[in-house]
Amino acid sequence: MSGIPSSTWYVDFFTELPNEFWRRAVPPGATVDEIDFAERRLGLAPRSRVLDVPCGSGRHSLELARRGHRVTGVDLSAEAIRHARRAAVGLDIELVRADMREIPRDNEFDAVVCLGNSFGYLELDGLREFAVALGGAVRPGGGLVVDFASAAESILPGYLAEPRTIRTGDITVLATSEYDVAGSRTFSHYRFTRGEEEAELTAIHHVYTVAQIIDLLSGNGFTDFELFGGTGGEPYGIGSRRLLLTAHRMS
Template sequence: MSEWYETSFGEDYLIVYRHRDFCGARHEVERMIQWLDLPQGARVLDLCCGMGRHSLALSQAGYEVTGVDLSEVLLREARAQEGADKVTWIRSDMRELPLDGGFDAVVNLFTSFGYFEEDEEQVKVLKEVFRMLKPGGRFIIDFLNPAYVTEHLVPHSVREDGDTLIDESRRIEHGYVKKEIRLTSKQAGGPPRKYQERVKLYTLEDFRSLISAAGLKLEAVHGSYDESSYDAENSRRMIFTGVRP
């Protein structure tokens, strides 16, 4: 039986998340550049790059970028964008990368973490971040804030995208935030296409332990890309920055 992340990042994902824009990615990358403090031409790995929004913005900012993702559909979209030829695109599981490392920075953005059931599997990801970085290399991991998600969770929403009806149900269950997505074609009819997304809810202290277990050093936690300091109750995100010692 396939894991949810092996089936959910396909053609329908492009419909569900069409609203994610490249302009927003440029704003976020501008902030990341300040946090990373990297010289022009530095090597950056975008781990779980998706459709390549941040990889392309990092490349345009003057970095040598490699984008890695498990989804061939999302990588196809990334390769179709303007400027994509300047980025190296690789299909791989984030727990076992076909790369030798030597990167100045690794970024893992918009909750592309916590996909696995066992903590040991998440640590494998972080150990790969360690292995990819040169000594003194820096990382950013952008994760959701569990307390904020729990407090502001929208249990159910319905919207339309052209001919497609998108029905999304969300719940907190057994330490995970789970989303069920149903897509129905209004014209063609037929049964809905169903997908699940599941992310393990790690607290700040949990993350400290995971990052330490991988040999990385956590330096700061931000609550957003607008430089707000992290607040356990009110911040939308937990954005971790740190270094390989």
């Protein structure tokens, strides 16, 4: 195994080059499908107050605001927040640079969306803090969507660590992965290149079981859990590519 990256890798990872790669890599239709799913499964009323955390470059925040919702987006990446602010002119969005655990805890949001597989960035103690913050952010009766591709039930069956090369315009990424058995986590190694520019970065995704996630969230006031394997509403099961979990905060 190569050198172990810092547990706070996400503080320095999301600079312009990786952010621009992911801005290009995700098709617009995927964002529309994800927000359609959130609105449908949470029963969002018009002009709902929605927290998007972490919001990255704002693709979900922007789509929610275009649909008339009042949106707050929170992300730690200064570059991503700057990009989102430029794109949000004229929309009802507040964009805040902060750690995902530093969200408002005054139970004022009708819903929180945590989309894009960032739920596994944190070690267990950090994830416990985030679960507490989520419970403090959502009003009684409000909803939650968590998008998580590193649930144990998703990645462990047939786990493969084959290198991949991905190109988006003039950006090329070589991606490799390894599984740390002792730490129950994956190390995803990336080499981003654009012309003469190059960045070698490693991301950590902690692997949690579905039961662990439900336990953390239910201990902070959430109930009515439903598990989906995609935005079309298909049921989640062993080997599903992603987990889309929805819940509501107790009234």
